[in-house]
Amino acid sequence: MFSETIELRGHIIDSLILPKVLDQILTNGGNFKITEVQIGRKRADQSFARIEVSTETGEALDELILRLRQQGAEVLERANAQVAAAPADGVFPPEFYVTTNQQTFVRFGGKEIEVTPAIINSAIAVDRKRGRARAIKFFDVKKGDEIVVGHQGIRVVPVQRATTHTDPFQFINNIVDAEEPKSAIIREIAEELRRVRGARGKIAVVAGPAIVRTGGGGHLVRLIEGGCIHRLFAGNAFAAYDVEHAFFGTSLGLDPDVAIPRGGHENHLRAINAIREVGGIAAAVREKVLTSGIMHACVEHDVDIVLIGAVGDEGPIPGVTTDVIECEKILRTKLRDVTHVMLLATLRYSLALGAFLTNNVKTVCVDIDPPAVERAVERQPLQSIGLVTDVEPFLRELADCLSRSKVSW
Amino acid sequence: MRELLLCPPDYYGIEYEINPWMSVARGAETAIVQEQWKQLHARLSRFCKVHLIAPQPQLPDMVFTANAGLTVGRRFIPSNFRHKERAGEQPFFAKWMEQHGYEVDWLPEKLYFEGEGDALFGNDVLFCGYKFRSDIQSHRAIAEMLGCLAISVELVDPRFYHLDTCFCPLPDGGGFWFPNAFDEYGQRAIREHMTDLIDVAPEEAMHFSCNAVVIDRDIVLPEGAPQLVTELQERGYRCQALPMTEFIKAGGACKCLTMFMPQREKA
Numbered sequence: 001m002f003s004e005t006i007e008l009r010g011h012i013i014d015s016l017i018l019p020k021v022l023d024q025i026l027t028n029g030g031n032f033k034i035t036e037v038q039i040g041r042k043r044a045d046q047s048f049a050r051i052e053v054s055t056e057t058g059e060a061l062d063e064l065i066l067r068l069r070q071q072g073a074e075v076l077e078r079a080n081a082q083v084a085a086a087p088a089d090g091v092f093p094p095e096f097y098v099t100t101n102q103q104t105f106v107r108f109g110g111k112e113i114e115v116t117p118a119i120i121n122s123a124i125a126v127d128r129k130r131g132r133a134r135a136i137k138f139f140d141v142k143k144g145d146e147i148v149v150g151h152q153g154i155r156v157v158p159v160q161r162a163t164t165h166t167d168p169f170q171f172i173n174n175i176v177d178a179e180e181p182k183s184a185i186i187r188e189i190a191e192e193l194r195r196v197r198g199a200r201g202k203i204a205v206v207a208g209p210a211i212v213r214t215g216g217g218g219h220l221v222r223l224i225e226g227g228c229i230h231r232l233f234a235g236n237a238f239a240a241y242d243v244e245h246a247f248f249g250t251s252l253g254l255d256p257d258v259a260i261p262r263g264g265h266e267n268h269l270r271a272i273n274a275i276r277e278v279g280g281i282a283a284a285v286r287e288k289v290l291t292s293g294i295m296h297a298c299v300e301h302d303v304d305i306v307l308i309g310a311v312g313d314e315g316p317i318p319g320v321t322t323d324v325i326e327c328e329k330i331l332r333t334k335l336r337d338v339t340h341v342m343l344l345a346t347l348r349y350s351l352a353l354g355a356f357l358t359n360n361v362k363t364v365c366v367d368i369d370p371p372a373v374e375r376a377v378e379r380q381p382l383q384s385i386g387l388v389t390d391v392e393p394f395l396r397e398l399a400d401c402l403s404r405s406k407v408s409w
Numbered sequence: 410m411r412e413l414l415l416c417p418p419d420y421y422g423i424e425y426e427i428n429p430w431m432s433v434a435r436g437a438e439t440a441i442v443q444e445q446w447k448q449l450h451a452r453l454s455r456f457c458k459v460h461l462i463a464p465q466p467q468l469p470d471m472v473f474t475a476n477a478g479l480t481v482g483r484r485f486i487p488s489n490f491r492h493k494e495r496a497g498e499q500p501f502f503a504k505w506m507e508q509h510g511y512e513v514d515w516l517p518e519k520l521y522f523e524g525e526g527d528a529l530f531g532n533d534v535l536f537c538g539y540k541f542r543s544d545i546q547s548h549r550a551i552a553e554m555l556g557c558l559a560i561s562v563e564l565v566d567p568r569f570y571h572l573d574t575c576f577c578p579l580p581d582g583g584g585f586w587f588p589n590a591f592d593e594y595g596q597r598a599i600r601e602h603m604t605d606l607i608d609v610a611p612e613e614a615m616h617f618s619c620n621a622v623v624i625d626r627d628i629v630l631p632e633g634a635p636q637l638v639t640e641l642q643e644r645g646y647r648c649q650a651l652p653m654t655e656f657i658k659a660g661g662a663c664k665c666l667t668m669f670m671p672q673r674e675k676a
Contacts (some may be wrong), residue, residue, distance in 0.1 A: 010549035014534075014602070015561040016594040017545070043533075044556050048550065072545035072561070 002061040002112070003054035005035070005076040006068055006088050013039060018049055021071050026225045030055040034095050050064055050076070058112075058263045070310040081153030081228055082105040083146040084094040093150040096123045099135050101359045101379060104141040107153040108135050117336065118358040120379060124148040137332075139325045169362045182387055183397060189364055189385065190401035193228050193340070201339035204231040204352055207294070208346025208391070210368075212241040212251045216392035217294050220344075222399040224297040231334060232294075235349060236313035236320045239281065239295055239305075243317075244271035246293035272315040277366060280318035281305065306334050308349065338380050341365075347372040354379055366394045411457045411624055412670040414505075418446045418472045423659055428541075429568050437655040441619070446472070449629065449663060456624045460670065462505045467546035468498050472656075473642035473665040475573060477502035478524040480671035481555055485511040488524040491542050511670075514554055522547035526571035526665065530561075530655045530673050531578030534602045535559045538572030547552035560602055562595030573589045573664045577619045583607070583644070585621075585637060587614035607640050617653065629649050631662040 012018045025032045036050040053068070055061040065075060084093035101120040105112040108126070113123050113133045122135035126146045131149075141147065148154065169192070176185055211220055223229055241251040249255050250266040262292035274282050284290035285299040286337075298305050308331075309322035321327050335341075335356045343365040350365060354376065357363065359403060363384040365376040373386035387394060418501040429467050453459055453645050478487040485506040490496045507513050516522055516566055528551065529536050535557050537548040552559035562572070565652065566589060569575035574601070575590035583605035588596050600606065609618055616633030628646050629637075631653035638648045653662040 010545070011552060011559050011561065014558060014598065017561060018599045020592075020594040043558050044552065046552065070540060070545070070550070071563075074546075192637075 001054045001056065002058045003052055003155075004065055005050060005052050005078075006059060006065070006073040007076055008047075008049045008051070008073055008218075009070075010072060011040075012047050012049060012072075017071055018047075021051070021068055021073060024067055024071070025051075025053055025064065028055075028067065029060060029232045030064050035325065046213070076254060077110065078107050078155075079152045080108050080110075081148050082150050084149045084177050086141045086143055086145040086147050088143050090141060091146050092123045092138070092141060093149055097148045097151065097154060098122070099124060101357060102382050103157040103359065104135075105155045105157070106148055107155070112155065113340065115233040116247055117332075117356075118360075119332075119356050121355055137328060139328065167381050168192050169385060174377055174384065175370075176388065177370060178368075178388045182389060182394070185385065186394065187401055190398055192362075193398075193402065196340055197228055201365065202230045202334070202337050202339045203228060203342070204233060204338045205229050206233045206236075206343045206346060208344060208347050209237045209241045209251070210345035211395065212238070212245050212294070213254070214392035216391055216395040217242060219246060219392070219395035219399040220294050221297040222403065223395070224294065224301050226399075226402055227301065227302055228402060231306065231338065232298055233306045233331075233334070233349060233353060235346070236307060236309055236316040238346075239275075239307055239317050239320070240272050241313060242294045243275055243281070243290060244268050246290055246296060247271045247274065251252070269314060272317055273396060275317050276315060282319075304334070306330060308352070310348070327352075328356075335361075342366070344395070347375065359383060366391050412460060413453055413457045413622075414460050414462060414474045414477065414668040415446075415450060415453070415666060416462045416464050416472045416474050418442050419675065420466050420469050421433075421446075421464075421472045421656075421659075422469045422474060424469050426493050427494055428570050428660040430658060432658075435658060437658050442655045443538070445652050445655055446666065449653075449666060451623075452629050452649055452651065453622060453667065456627055458565055460509070465498075465501055466572050468495075468501070470495050471498045471501070471660065472663075473526075473659075473661045473670040474502075475665045476523045476526040476571070477668050478506070479522075479528045480506070480511065480525075480669060481670055481673050481676050484514050484555075484671075486516060486522075486551060486554065487515050489516055489518060489522050489547070491521040491523065512597055516547055516550055516554075520544050520547040520550055521569060522551070525668055525672060526573050528672075529572055529576065529578055530676075531584055531603055532582050533558070535676065536572060536576065536578070536599065536602075537561050538564045540564050541567060541570035546585060555676035562598055563592045564590055564595075565592045566590045568660075570660065571665070573620055574595050574660070575619050576657065577621050577623065577664070578603070579644075579646070580625060581605070581644075585619060585641070587611070587619055590614075592641065605644075607637065609634065609637055613637050617657050618665040620653075620662035622663050624666050629663050631657065660676060 027284045031054050033052040038048040040047045099122045103118050104115040115133045119135050125134050125136045168371045244267050245251045250267045278284045278289050282299050290296050307320040308314050308327045309320045341363045365373050365386045368390050370388050373388050377384040377386040487503045503513050521544045523542040527538040537559050539545040540563050548559045548561045569590035575587040580582040584603050585607035587609045611628045613634035617631045618634030618637050621628050621630035632650040641648050
């Protein structure tokens with residue numbers, strides 16, 4: 001939403017200017033909120049109204065304000081945002097403004113510039129010549145960059161709750177706990193995924209090792225084969241568990257199909273070694289060393305795999321990014337076009353990715369641990385569904401729903 | 410006796426086009442111009458004391474003195490003309506009024522206001538037209554200066570670009586007007602503050618019949634409005650219709666050629 005505050009003064013009641021202005025706002029597709037009215041008491045007394053005018057687009061607002069100016073509306077001058085130079089590379093000036101993940105505008109020279117991307121816990125760097133405002137992390141900032149400080153001249157527009165039942169993300173109770181039924185919600189999610197695919201949205205999965213350990217890998221493969229996942233984010237462990245399962249039928253030495261230990265940790269390390277030997281996952285698929293599992297399905301179906309490293313990773317598997325700053329840069333780039341994210345059984349990576357999600361990305365978070373779900377959805381209360389459940393039954397039911405669909409994937 | 414300000418049409422002509430009536434290809438006939446203006450002058454002189462301001466070369470529209478400003482009591486608020494072609498008239502009118510003992514009260518320069526052309530008292534209300542020539546913001550400033558109720562009405566037909574081309578209040582609280590020249594809000598606002606309004610037919614409005622000078626029961630208006638004249642006579646007014654063809658070519662007639670000094674003694 002774009003908005004301006006206007007003021008009307010004069011004999012605006014007797015002249016019917018106030019109702020005319022309100023009518024013009026509505027008939028031109030805008031909305032208004034009267035924030036102050038003072039009606040003159042005596043005949044010659046003038047009246048006053050302060051009105052917040054909002055529209056869907058900046059162009060519509062400009063056009064509307066032009067019309068309203070003809071009716072005597074004066075646009076309230078908002079203060080410009082304040083900036084200070086970054087004192088050194090990687091350091092923001094004191095009092096720098098810290099972003100939320102809501103749509104944000106900064107005002108300079110009477111014009112508002114939208115901050116992109118709308119990601120949380122960043123500072124705002126301004127390029128006034130180009131009329132650009134970027135949310136940046138510590139690693140982005142260079143000495144002398146103009147950074148917004150204080151709160152003046154900043155406008156944050158929270159996501160509005162939908163008023164019609166067209167968006168399950170805004171109508172389903174945020175978190176569905178362990179004791180509540182889930183089938184209906186999973187059907188809604190399946191429906192949403194189908195709709196998104198038709199609308200050419202981008203769906204990402206952030207996958208935790210529990211998917212493989214609980215035996216849910218096969219269902220995720222069905223989703224990948226169905227073409228409803230475009231990008232997969234995971235840690236080294238997830239990939240290692242998956243290839244171990246593909247090679248030996250175990251994950252960390254446990255056969256998820258029969259729940260019997262077979263081979264202990266040896267299998268895990270041998271699997272990693274096999275992938276390292278051949279040079280990586282894609283090479284392993286190409287050379288038919290890796291012929292099944294989630295990683296295999298991703299390579300076969302052109303799903304972009306983004307692997308992020310952590311301390312304690314075995315290997316790591318080639319292709320895992322181990323530099324933390326590099327990881328952040330990759331996440332920011334790879335999440336830019338994503339419209340929907342499924343955070344599956346991994347609190348660590350859910351939170352890491354959440355820092356780069358804009359507020360218009362819809363998220364589904366599935367985890368067996370209630371606090372993990374709460375933490376993952378709290379940043380996007382109107383854009384997320386959280387389910388407290390084991391991930392395997394969730395994936396099974398979701399894949400079943402989608403495979404039953406009459407629409408071809 | 411009411412006092413009026415007129416300006417002889419010595420330099421009058423269609424030298425530019427700033428309203429839909431004007432066409433430099435269709436100039437005014439000088440001899441007829443003189444004759445029509447003299448008739449008006451003679452007629453108004455019967456009921457009023459008529460003052461004359463000296464016309465100035467290169468200011469052909471100075472003849473339309475209604476646009477010089479607004480006079481209330483001994484205060485004169487000079488116009489801020491929207492078009493540069495007419496802006497040169499302002500200092501001559503202000504100086505003349507000052508020399509004749511009026512206190513000149515200036516509006517802020519950025520507010521366009523075209524005097525009595527867009528500001529007419531009806532009942533105890535100052536009706537003000539806006540959009541084509543005057544800005545609505547000027548009305549607020551004038552209402553503050555005069556301490557009166559100003560009703561702002563939007564003009565929507567460019568042929569009726571000043572309030573006095575489509576609205577004429579009468580001393581009995583009524584008036585005559587061409588409603589289609591206003592938007593619906595303006596029409597409602599006028600109806601709420603006026604009684605007994607006579608709607609002028611479109612074909613008569615096109616003869617500038619609303620552009621009339623009203624002095625008590627005498628009304629001087631352009632020829633071409635027999636229906637309106639009948640209605641006014643039925644209400645007890647004496648009407649004198651004058652030929653105004655050469656001034657209508659510039660988008661003006663009887664009222665445009667006349668400024669009240671003052672329009673009201675008190676706001």
